[in-house]
Amino acid sequence: MKIAISSKTESLSGEIDSRFGRCPYFAIYDSDTQSTDFVVNKAADATDGAGPAAVGQLAAAGINEIVSGDFGMKIKDLCSQLNIQLTIIKENLTIKEITDNFKSK
């Protein structure tokens, strides 16, 4: 299973970005290999529709779950149609803290 976390930086010690569509990077955690990669959010600078476009990018990469600070209605609709699970984390945790939490599951 692959989990995408909206991320402020390209580093495990960096924090989760509370904005889903406009975060600069996604941390992609793969539960099979227990490894984390970072990808650039191609939609980050879009004038409009950044959220849905980011979902498109992640869905194409085979993501099953997205973790971010919040999701708009459009994103919720789209992800439920695509069977992508959404998890909201409001605290400013680091990417490592979040992935460690997944590892312990």
Next chain:
Amino acid sequence: MKIAIASGKGGTGKTFVSVNLFLTLRNMGLEAALIDCDAEAPNAMAFLPARLASETEIFEYRPVIDTEKCVFCGKCAEWCEYNAIICISPAKYIRMDESLCHGCAACNTACKYGAISDSQIVSGKKSVFEFDNDRCLAEGRTEIGIKSPVRVIKAITDNPFEKEYDYTILDSPPGTACPFMETVSKADLVLLVTEPTPFGLSDLKKAVNVLEMTGKPFGVIINRAGLGNHDVYDFLKEKDISLWGEIPFEREIAELCSEGKSIKDELPDIKRKFTELALKLEDYGNSRN
């Protein structure tokens, strides 16, 4: 000659200048027309004795995706500048978001599988108004929910009148994005209205940057002159940009504007300023011919 009255942002008195310049040109017996191109919030007609003469609907392109024919290749989504199409190949998912679509039809060109067909929606209205027994006023108004006013601006700036005018004033949309560019592209001359304040200057700089790239002739009108500082003047000098006119700040102007009146007859000083501006335009027009 088409003259766009524009500014880097709203609230600089663009419409005030447009309306009064129009009235001044008419008063001088010249063939002048005015088009309100601020299609998201047109308001110039409110300052004029304008009588609605005709109304036409403006249509805009919308793609219709046939999911039977679609192979989910994602080309259309890739070509869409506005993120209006989301296509997820592995999930065999495609969707067009009406609220993001700008009607550019790029997706249609992109699709090699004949899965996209054409439809149209009403994106706005083009209205022509009568002034002094002459249908010389026009306005574009974008429908609520339409993402971009560009289509409407295109339609309204494309000869809305029954005859040609020597001077057509285009009251432009604020900002320097696509609506502004669309309006400016139709103009022979752009006059940027600014205020002599730090905010005015920073917006002016943006507009100047964009206009320099287009190569359009442009100049500046300083509204509310006397307020703020001298930086705008220094900038104009440094850039060698012509100052077309200065309209002094007067409390009465603000009051008249808020009452929906044009100032022309009420304030002789301001009236003179507009006459000077109109004469300058006449000179400019003659020198072009």
